[in-house]
Amino acid sequence: MLDAVAAAPVTPARAGEALLEVNNIEVIYNHVILVLKGVSLSVPKGSITALLGGNGAGKTTTLKAVSNLLKSERGEVTKGAITYRGENVTDLDPAALVKKGVIQVMEGRHCFEHLTVEENLLTGAYTRTDGAAAVRRDLEMVYEYFPRLKERRKSQAGYTSGGEQQMCAMGRALMSRPETILLDEPSMGLAPQLVEQIFQIVKKVNEGEGVTFLLAEQNTNVALRYAHYGYILESGRVVMDGEAAALRENPDVKEFYLGMAEEGRKSFRDVRSYRRRKRWLA
Amino acid sequence: MEQLLYASEVLVNGLMAGVMYSLVALGFVLIFKASGVFNYAQGVLALFAALTLVGIQQGQVPFAHLINAITGSHISSFGWTVPSLLAILLTALVMVGLAILIEALVLKHLVGQEPIIMFMATIGLAYFLEGLGDIMWGADVKTLDVGLPQGISDTAEAWTAALTGYGFFIDRLDIWATVIAALLVAALVAFSQYTKQGRAMRAVADDHQAALSVGISLRFIWVMVWSIAGFVALVAGIMWGTKSGVQFSLSLIALKALPVLMLGGFTSIPGAIVGGLIIGVGEKLFEFYIGPMVGGATESWFAYVLALIFLVFRPQGLFGERIIERV
Numbered sequence: 001m002l003d004a005v006a007a008a009p010v011t012p013a014r015a016g017e018a019l020l021e022v023n024n025i026e027v028i029y030n031h032v033i034l035v036l037k038g039v040s041l042s043v044p045k046g047s048i049t050a051l052l053g054g055n056g057a058g059k060t061t062t063l064k065a066v067s068n069l070l071k072s073e074r075g076e077v078t079k080g081a082i083t084y085r086g087e088n089v090t091d092l093d094p095a096a097l098v099k100k101g102v103i104q105v106m107e108g109r110h111c112f113e114h115l116t117v118e119e120n121l122l123t124g125a126y127t128r129t130d131g132a133a134a135v136r137r138d139l140e141m142v143y144e145y146f147p148r149l150k151e152r153r154k155s156q157a158g159y160t161s162g163g164e165q166q167m168c169a170m171g172r173a174l175m176s177r178p179e180t181i182l183l184d185e186p187s188m189g190l191a192p193q194l195v196e197q198i199f200q201i202v203k204k205v206n207e208g209e210g211v212t213f214l215l216a217e218q219n220t221n222v223a224l225r226y227a228h229y230g231y232i233l234e235s236g237r238v239v240m241d242g243e244a245a246a247l248r249e250n251p252d253v254k255e256f257y258l259g260m261a262e263e264g265r266k267s268f269r270d271v272r273s274y275r276r277r278k279r280w281l282a
Numbered sequence: 283m284e285q286l287l288y289a290s291e292v293l294v295n296g297l298m299a300g301v302m303y304s305l306v307a308l309g310f311v312l313i314f315k316a317s318g319v320f321n322y323a324q325g326v327l328a329l330f331a332a333l334t335l336v337g338i339q340q341g342q343v344p345f346a347h348l349i350n351a352i353t354g355s356h357i358s359s360f361g362w363t364v365p366s367l368l369a370i371l372l373t374a375l376v377m378v379g380l381a382i383l384i385e386a387l388v389l390k391h392l393v394g395q396e397p398i399i400m401f402m403a404t405i406g407l408a409y410f411l412e413g414l415g416d417i418m419w420g421a422d423v424k425t426l427d428v429g430l431p432q433g434i435s436d437t438a439e440a441w442t443a444a445l446t447g448y449g450f451f452i453d454r455l456d457i458w459a460t461v462i463a464a465l466l467v468a469a470l471v472a473f474s475q476y477t478k479q480g481r482a483m484r485a486v487a488d489d490h491q492a493a494l495s496v497g498i499s500l501r502f503i504w505v506m507v508w509s510i511a512g513f514v515a516l517v518a519g520i521m522w523g524t525k526s527g528v529q530f531s532l533s534l535i536a537l538k539a540l541p542v543l544m545l546g547g548f549t550s551i552p553g554a555i556v557g558g559l560i561i562g563v564g565e566k567l568f569e570f571y572i573g574p575m576v577g578g579a580t581e582s583w584f585a586y587v588l589a590l591i592f593l594v595f596r597p598q599g600l601f602g603e604r605i606i607e608r609v
Contacts (some may be wrong), residue, residue, distance in 0.1 A: 072393055098497030110492035113484045123485045126478065127497040172496060270349055 015144060019045040019212055020066065020102070025080035027061050027070065035061045037236040038080070043180070043214050048206050050217040050227035052246065052257065057233040059216035060107055063182045066214070067104035068094050084180075098127045101179030107188060107216075109165040114159030115151055120157050120168050124175030127165070135175070142171040145201055145208075163194040167201075174205065181205075183215040187222060195219065199226045220257035224248045232257070287448045292570045293563055298456030300377075300562020301463045302525070305518040306539040307546065307554040308467070309511045314548045315487045316476075316507040319400040325409035327377075327512055329416045332519030332528045333434065334376050336426050339369040339418040366428040370516070377512030379456045384503045393490075393500065412533060416429060426523035430458050459521045463555070466517060470510070471551055483507060487549075494600025541589035547602020561585045 020043040027036040036058050043049045051059045064070045065077050068089075075276050082090045089097060097103075103124075121142055125135045143150040146167040152160055157168055166186055173181050183202065187195040203226050205211050217223035224230055224244045232253070233238040240253070247253050254260045306328060313321040321327075337344065341360040350356060364372070388403050433453040438457070453564035474480035486493045486503045494500060522532055538561075546557025565584040573580045592599065 067495065069491065072491060072494060093499075094494045095497040095499050098495075103497070104495045106492060106495055110489050110495070112488040112492060114488050115481070115484055119481055119484075122478075123481055123493075123498070124496050126482055169492075178497065 017045050018042040019085060020214065021083045022062065023081050023083070025062075025065055025082065026078050027058075027065050027075055027125045028078050029073070029075045031076075035075070035236055036065065038078075039233065039236070039238055041231050041241070042239065043212060044229075046206070046210055046212055047229060048202065048213040048215065048227045050223040050230040051233060052220050052223060053233035054218065058236040059233055060184055061221075061236075062233070063104060063184050063214065063216055067182055068092055068100060069254070070098055070105060071108075091222075092169065095127060096180075098176055101177070102178050102182065103178045103180075104182040105169045105173045105184060105186070107184040109162070109169045111157035111165045111168045114156055115166050116154055116155040117160065117164075118159055121149070121171050121175050124172035125177060129176070138175055138177065140214065141209075142174050145174070145205060146171050159282055162189050163191075165197070165228075166190065166194075168197075168200055170205075174209075174211075178211060179212065180212040183213055185216055185218065187217060189218045196220055202226060220253070224253075284448075287446055288564030289567070289570060291448075291450045292566045294450060294452060295456070296557055296563035296566030298369045298453065298460060298562070299566065300559035301456070301460045301555075302518075302521055302556045302558075303535075303538055303542045304558025304562055305459070305463055305466075305514070305521060306535050307542040307558055308463075308470070308551065309514040309518065309553055310536075310539055310543055311546075311548060311554045312470070312511045312514065313507055315551075316483050316503060317400065318397050318487065319404060320397075320548070321511065322401065322404040322536070324511065324515060325533040325539070326408045326411045326415075327380075327515035327536065328519040328522065329530065329532040330380075330411050330519075330530075331373055331377055331512065331516035332426060332523035332532060333415045333419045333424070335369055335373040335428070335516065335520065336523070336528050338372050339364050339426075339428070340424075341368065341420060347420060348417055370428065370520070373516055374513055377516055378509045381505050381508035381512050384508055385501060385597075389504050390501060408533070412530065416530070423527050423529040424523075426520065428520055428524065428526050430455055430520070430524050432524065455521070455524060462517060462521075465467060466514065467551060467555055470514075474551070479503075479506065487510065538585065541585040543599070544589040544592050545599055547599025550599070550601035553599055563590060 022039060022041045024040050025036055026034070026038055028034050039058065041049070041051075041062075050194070051058055051062060061070070061075065064073070064075065066082055068091075070076065077090055084097075084100060084102060089100070089102075104244075112123065114245055115123070118139070121139060122135070125138070128135060129183075132213055148164055149167055149171055152164055157165060160168065170181075170183070170186070186198050186202070190198065199222055202213060202215070204212045206213055215223065215227070224247055227244045230241060230244050230247045231238050232247070240250070242250070248258075285358060285534070306325065309324045310321060313319060313324070325394065333588055336342075341362040341364060343349070343357050384407065388407060389400075392400055392403060433454055434452040435452050435457060438452040439449035469543050474483060482493070482498045483503055484494075485498060486500060490500060493503075518535075519528075519532070521537055526532075541560050542554060542557040544557075546553030546555070565581045568584050569578065569580050
C-alpha cells in the first residue's frame with residue numbers, strides 16, 4: 001500500500017489547460033514557523049479541485065498563499081512561485097488578484113456583520129468598473145443561486161444563521177464575477193444536510209457560470225463526491241493526489257480519511273492508533 | 283413662567299454648546315468606525331487644523347522661529363493675507379496630505395496589530411502633532427476670524443421676544459455652528475450609507491481580512507477616513523478657534539468629547555450628535571436647577587458622571603452598534 005502512495009506523481013499531466021499553478025512553494029509565518037514545505041498543485045480551468053487533509057495540514061495556508069492574504073497575517077512565500085494563466089502572481093496584492101478574477105471565501109465565513117446581507121453582496125462588486133446595471137443583474141443572479149439570501153437581504157449579516165452566512169460569503173465572492181473561487185472549509189460548523197446543499201450550489205455555479213473552484217475541506221467524503229480532482233496534504237506537503245473517483249476507492253484514503261477499512265467501518269480509535277504507527281512521509 | 287422661560291433659554295444655549303461637543307466627537311467616531319482605533323490625536327488634529335488655518339490666512343512663514351534660530355534672520359510673515367475661503371481650502375488640502383503621511387509612516391506598518399497598539403501609536407501621534415504645530419506656527423494665542431458672525435443675535439432675540447415676551451440671548455456663532463454641523467452630519471451619513479466607498483469603509487470597520495479578500499484596499503480607505511476626520515477636525519477647529527481663540531488648550535476639547543462618545547456610542551454618527559446635545563443641555567440645566575444647591579461648578583464634572591452611569595448600564599451607548607455575538 002505504501003508503495004502505491006510513493007509512486008503517485010506529485011504533479012501529473014492532466015487534461016484541460018492549467019489555470020492556476022502552484023510550484024513547490026514554501027511558506028513561513030513570522031519569519032520562523034515553516035508551514036508549507038514545498039506544495040505543488042495545478043488547477044485546470046473549469047474544474048472543482050479539492051485540497052484535503054486534517055487540521056494544520058496547510059490547506060488554509062495554501063489558499064491564502066494564492067490569494068495573498070498571507071501578508072496581513074505576517075506570512076510569506078519564501079520559495080517557489082504561483083502562476084495564474086501563466087503569469088507570476090506570487091507578489092500581487094489581494095485587490096489586484098481579485099481584479100484578475102481570483103477571489104477567496106475565507107474559513108469561518110467572515111461576513112461583514114453590521115452590513116445587511118445585500119450590502120455584503122454589493123461589497124463583493126467593489127473592484128468592478130462595469131457599471132451599476134451589470135452589478136444589479138449579478139445581484140439577481142446570486143439571488144437565483146441562493147434564494148434564501150433574497151429573503152434575508154435586509155437583515156444584518158451578523159444575525160443570520162451559519163448556513164446563511166456561508167451563502168452570503170459565497171454570494172459576495174460571486175459578485176466580483178470571478179473566474180476562480182478559493183473556497184476555504186465551506187462545511188465548517190454546518191449540519192450535514194446544509195453541507196450537502198452548499199456543495200450542490202458549488203457544483204451548480206461551477207457548471208452554470210463556468211467558475212473554477214479550489215476548495216479546502218476536512219470533510220473528505222463530501223468533497224470527493226463533488227470535486228473532479230483531489231490533493232491530500234499532510235504537515236505541509238502533498239502526500240497524494242489523483243482523480244476524485246480514484247481517491248475515493250484508494251484503500252489508504254479510505255482508511256485515513258473516510259474511516260473505513262476492507263473489513264468494513266473501523267472505529268475511530270483504531271484509525272488513530274493505526275495512523276500513529278504508519279506515517280505516509282517520514 | 284419667568285422661571286420656565288429662563289430655563290428654556292438655558293436649554294437652547296445648552297443645545298448649541300452640545301453641537302460644539304458633537305463636532306469633536308464626530309471625528310472620533312469616523313476613525314473608530316473604520317479602523318476600530320480610538321484616535322487619541324483627534325483633539326490635536328483640530329488644534330493643528332486651526333493653527334494651520336490662521337497661519338495660512340495671515341501669511342505666516344511656517345517654521346519661522348526655527349529658520350530664524352538657525353540662520354539668524356528675522357522673518358515672520360510673507361506680508362500677504364489669504365482670503366478666508368481659499369485659506370480653508372488650502373488647510374483642507376494640508377489635512378489630506380497629513381492623512382497620507384500618517385498612513386504611510388505609521389498605520390501601514392501596524393496592519394494586523396492589536397487595537398491597543400494602534401491606540402498607543404495615536405498617543406504618540408498626538409504629542410508629535412502638538413510639537414509640530416508649535417514649531418511650525420508658534421505657541422502664542424491667535425485669534426481666528428473667517429467671517430463667521432459673532433455676538434448676540436438680534437434677530438433671535440426679537441423673534442423670541444415677540445413670541446414669548448422674553449428675548450433669548452443666543453450667540454450667532456452657535457447658530458452657525460448648528461447649521462454647519464447639521465449639514466456635515468447629513469453629508470457624512472449619506473456618504474457612509476449610500477456610496478460605494480462609504481460601504482467599503484463600513485466593511486473595513488467590520489472585518490479587515492474579509493475586506494482585503496474582496497479586493498478593498500485598506501490603505502486607500504485609511505487615507506480616506508483620516509482625510510475626512512481631518513476635515514471634520516478643521517470644522518471643529520474653526521468653531522472652537524473662533525469662539526475661544528486658537529491656543530494649545532484647544533487639544534483638550536478631546537476630553538470633553540469622551541463622555542459624548544460614551545453616551546452616543548463609539549460607532550454611531552447620529553449618536554455623536556445626540557450625545558453632544560444631551561451633554562450640552564444636561565450640564566446647563568443641571569447647573570441651572572441643581573447647581574445652586576450644591577454650590578455650583580457642576581459643569582466640570584456632570585458630563586463625566588453621566589458617562590460613568592452609561593458605562594455601567596449601557597456600555598455600547600445609546601446608538602452604538604450592538605456587539606453581535608452568536609452562540
